[in-house]
Amino acid sequence: MSRILIVEASPMGERSSSLSVADAFDKAYREAHPEDDVDVLNLFEEEIPDFGRAEADAKYALMHGKQVSDDDAAAWRRVEGMIERFKSADKYVLAVPMWNFSIPYKLKQLLDVIIQPGYTFSYDPDSGYKGLLTGKRAFVVYARGGEYTEAAGTASYDMQKPYLETALGFMGITDVTSVVVEPTMSGGPEAAAEKRSAAIDEAVKAAAEF
Numbered sequence: 001m002s003r004i005l006i007v008e009a010s011p012m013g014e015r016s017s018s019l020s021v022a023d024a025f026d027k028a029y030r031e032a033h034p035e036d037d038v039d040v041l042n043l044f045e046e047e048i049p050d051f052g053r054a055e056a057d058a059k060y061a062l063m064h065g066k067q068v069s070d071d072d073a074a075a076w077r078r079v080e081g082m083i084e085r086f087k088s089a090d091k092y093v094l095a096v097p098m099w100n101f102s103i104p105y106k107l108k109q110l111l112d113v114i115i116q117p118g119y120t121f122s123y124d125p126d127s128g129y130k131g132l133l134t135g136k137r138a139f140v141v142y143a144r145g146g147e148y149t150e151a152a153g154t155a156s157y158d159m160q161k162p163y164l165e166t167a168l169g170f171m172g173i174t175d176v177t178s179v180v181v182e183p184t185m186s187g188g189p190e191a192a193a194e195k196r197s198a199a200i201d202e203a204v205k206a207a208a209e210f
Contacts, residue, residue: 003037004029005089009107010097010143011044017181017196018143022095024200025139028207029093039089043106049078049113059116083114091210092138092173094164098145102159111167120171131172138168139210140178141203145185177210179203 006026010016030038049055058076061068068076096103114120122130140161148158165176181199184192 001035001037002033002090003039003088004091004093005086006038006040006093006095007107007110008040008042008044008095009104010095012097016095016097016143017184017192017199018095018097018141020196021141021143021179021181021199021203022093025093025141025203025207025210028204029210032208039085041085043104043110048106048109049075049082051079051109051112055079063117079113079116080119082110083116083119086110086114087120087133090136092136092168094138094140095143096140096160096164097143098148098158098160101157103164107164115167115171129170131170131174134172136173137175137210138173138177139203139206140164140176141199142178142180142182143184144180144182147183147186149182177206179206 006022008019008022010019012019014020026038026040029036052075054072054075055078058068058072058079061072062076094107096107099105102108117123120132122132124130142161144158144160146154148154148160161178161180165178168174168176179199179202181195184195187195
């Protein structure tokens, strides 16, 4: 039995193209793998730990072998809880809309919380950085209001897909399949519906083999 974590990074519900495609993937996956455990993390409905002064103080105290205060330790346990929830999954599905050419701030917050030395990556002076979440797979749905392609001359604006794949790869998650839904706005409602439908078909097919 595998554990799959679905990360929903949009607050738009059924209006969201990324969520619609991810939901289709979810349903198809559950049908194909009824024995697996599916955990859904909606970043706009669940509380993501902060990474403020207490968390930072705890992190660097632990890194340098110093004593951690009770308040800082409690804050760090919340961080560790989210890290464990993420790293305990075998597979990931992420629904990610583009916000201002990049990812939503809630997803960035999650990544800032979980990408921690000794938990999701390590560092060696001789060999450098090493991701610790190896042997895992991810399926990512990207949705963009515009079209960000070389043909359109706008590919350089895309800091959504390159950033997320860099972050996942840094943690060791390099087996990543992605579906891009674009444009969801600039091409008009009919074009958006066609793009969403095609992406859903692609997601359903991918789910059976994921």
